[in-house]
Amino acid sequence: MTRKRAAVAWGVVGVLAVMVIWELYKFLGPAEGFVIGAIADQRGSGVMILPRAHDRAMPHIWDMVARLFQSTSGGDTPPLIVPVLTAALTTLGIAAVGWLIGVTVGALLGMVMQRWRLAEWGLLPWIVVSQTVPLIAFAPLLASIGTQIDRAGTIPWPQWLSVAVIASYLSFFPVAVGVLRGLEAPDRIHLDLMRTYAAGYWPTLVRLRLPAAVPHLLPALRLAAANAVVGAVVAEVSIGMRGGIGRMLIQLAGQASSDPAAPWGPTFGSIALGLVAAGSVALVGVGLKNYRRGEATA
Amino acid sequence: MTTEIAVQARNVSKTFDANSGDVIALEDVDLTVEAGEFVSLIGPSGCGKSTLLRVIADLETVTTGELEIFGKPARQARVDQDYGIAFQQAGLLPWRTVAGNMGLPLELHGVKKAARAARVAELAELVGLTDFVDSYPDQLSGGMQQRVAIARALAEQPRLLLMDEPFGALDEMTREYLQSELTRIAAETGAAVVFVTHSIPEAVFLSDRVVVMSPRPGRITDILVTGFGDGRGDALRESPEYFERVTAVREALHGSPVERANER
Numbered sequence: 001m002t003r004k005r006a007a008v009a010w011g012v013v014g015v016l017a018v019m020v021i022w023e024l025y026k027f028l029g030p031a032e033g034f035v036i037g038a039i040a041d042q043r044g045s046g047v048m049i050l051p052r053a054h055d056r057a058m059p060h061i062w063d064m065v066a067r068l069f070q071s072t073s074g075g076d077t078p079p080l081i082v083p084v085l086t087a088a089l090t091t092l093g094i095a096a097v098g099w100l101i102g103v104t105v106g107a108l109l110g111m112v113m114q115r116w117r118l119a120e121w122g123l124l125p126w127i128v129v130s131q132t133v134p135l136i137a138f139a140p141l142l143a144s145i146g147t148q149i150d151r152a153g154t155i156p157w158p159q160w161l162s163v164a165v166i167a168s169y170l171s172f173f174p175v176a177v178g179v180l181r182g183l184e185a186p187d188r189i190h191l192d193l194m195r196t197y198a199a200g201y202w203p204t205l206v207r208l209r210l211p212a213a214v215p216h217l218l219p220a221l222r223l224a225a226a227n228a229v230v231g232a233v234v235a236e237v238s239i240g241m242r243g244g245i246g247r248m249l250i251q252l253a254g255q256a257s258s259d260p261a262a263p264w265g266p267t268f269g270s271i272a273l274g275l276v277a278a279g280s281v282a283l284v285g286v287g288l289k290n291y292r293r294g295e296a297t298a
Numbered sequence: 299m300t301t302e303i304a305v306q307a308r309n310v311s312k313t314f315d316a317n318s319g320d321v322i323a324l325e326d327v328d329l330t331v332e333a334g335e336f337v338s339l340i341g342p343s344g345c346g347k348s349t350l351l352r353v354i355a356d357l358e359t360v361t362t363g364e365l366e367i368f369g370k371p372a373r374q375a376r377v378d379q380d381y382g383i384a385f386q387q388a389g390l391l392p393w394r395t396v397a398g399n400m401g402l403p404l405e406l407h408g409v410k411k412a413a414r415a416a417r418v419a420e421l422a423e424l425v426g427l428t429d430f431v432d433s434y435p436d437q438l439s440g441g442m443q444q445r446v447a448i449a450r451a452l453a454e455q456p457r458l459l460l461m462d463e464p465f466g467a468l469d470e471m472t473r474e475y476l477q478s479e480l481t482r483i484a485a486e487t488g489a490a491v492v493f494v495t496h497s498i499p500e501a502v503f504l505s506d507r508v509v510v511m512s513p514r515p516g517r518i519t520d521i522l523v524t525g526f527g528d529g530r531g532d533a534l535r536e537s538p539e540y541f542e543r544v545t546a547v548r549e550a551l552h553g554s555p556v557e558r559a560n561e562r
């Protein structure tokens with residue numbers, strides 16, 4: 001219990017530290033930043049090694065929070081927090097679909113690679129290479145394929161589905177690797193034992209390999225959740241889908257010079273989104289805690 | 299009716315492929331274990347005693363020679379669950395309770411829940427763990443874990459029990475206690491036991507016959523009959539006959555070149 005309390009305390013300390021550093025820099029840092037090698041009369045020349053600290057570049061934390069409760073765009077519009085939450089929920093839903101697709105695909109790939117060594121040799125390099133392709137590069141491509149499917153008429157393909165598929169592209173990777181490592185985790189003695197029971201592939205998978213894989217699976221699923229959120233936000237931006245938090249971030253960032261605290265609304269929203277996503281997976285882990293027992297050595 | 303033969307090995311050899319050339323683990327091993335008999339395999343590291351056990355269990359296949367378990371090929375005997383096995387490590391599944399671990403083989407072979415619960419209760423009684431059926435392996439001592447492993451090996455009432463240094467990792471007190479328990483359990487179940495050990499007193503105390511092996515290549519050099527019958531109380535450990543047999547086994551062992559453990 002004390003360890004748990006300590007963990008919470010350290011978490012709070014971490015967040016507070018970030019806030020203190022932010023405000024401290026804002027107080028001490030040069031308002032116009034510090035630029036070296038600037039050529040006189042030439043705007044934007046030189047290298048900025050210290051960022052600007054004035055209110056337009058770095059709003060106060062309390063201004064960012066206060067902005068959440070002021071109307072979105074003047075007049076009778078609802079406080080900023082309302083559209084932020086709506087957009088975050090929309091993105092969360094899309095990321096969840098992307099996560100499910102990614103977990104399914106990743107788990108199947110992991111199982112196939114564990115079952116056949118040849119498949120591991122053939123697939124694993126491609127799976128690793130797949131993650132080096134920049135998301136921005138192929139997101140529009142995937143979106144246009146989605147649009148074409150939708151236009152063909154046989155299967156409806158809404159834009160959010162393209163976003164979910166792109167999100168799954170990031171989330172399948174940790175699952176594929178985690179499942180492969182997890183399924184190979186059982187001790188030699190346990191595998192021997194299953195062999196003496198004349199247990200085939202499936203009984204061994206269900207009774208031994210999957211339960212033994214749980215400690216490898218949980219971090220993989222959590223990573224996949226975080227990746228799905230990042231993927232969904234980036235995909236929304238790059239294919240221009242409305243309604244999600246990614247689009248909102250870009251939109252408000254564009255108005256930052258006149259309303260500097262506003263883009264921090266969706267920023268906090270996407271942080272909350274990531275926390276909720278990772279936290280939901282942690283809840284899965286609570287239900288599986290018996291699978292995380294270590295056998296005491298004799 | 300003639301006595302049934304549990305294990306019949308004729309000219310069994312086993313060669314492993316290694317990078318540095320073939321390694322002969324077993325050479326021309328002849329061994330017969332009768333039903334209900336307790337046979338220990340003893341010898342220095344690398345003498346092939348564990349390999350012999352694994353061959354009997356069909357965890358390895360023989361390179362040449364014939365091997366029959368209850369008159370069947372080893373593979374068939376494994377598929378038919380003619381033997382139960384216990385290793386040096388208990389090898390319990392940490393996410394299963396004691397009852398879940400004991401019942402694992404029954405579950406895998408489709409025994410219904412009620413029948414399984416009844417058998418698990420019997421097994422827990424047999425190894426004296428009735429109060430611990432709902433505990434998890436990490437809550438048990440090493441000796442208790444090993445008792446669960448023995449119960450699991452006995453779950454399907456095998457006529458043959460294969461044990462690979464099951465008490466090797468335990469302290470002396472627990473070891474002697476479990477040895478007495480094992481003789482009782484073997485007598486109660488009537489199963490034949492093939493028991494791998496590197497402890498001379500353990501082999502003598504437990505066995506009807508002690509098979510002495512020597513390394514490189516692994517082969518049987520001597521077979522000694524203890525002739526203690528059923529009288530295996532703690533008094534036996536202090537009897538002159540017992541010490542006589544211990545000495546005999548020791549001499550049989552040292553007749554072969556003594557191996558250093560690091561040459562394995």
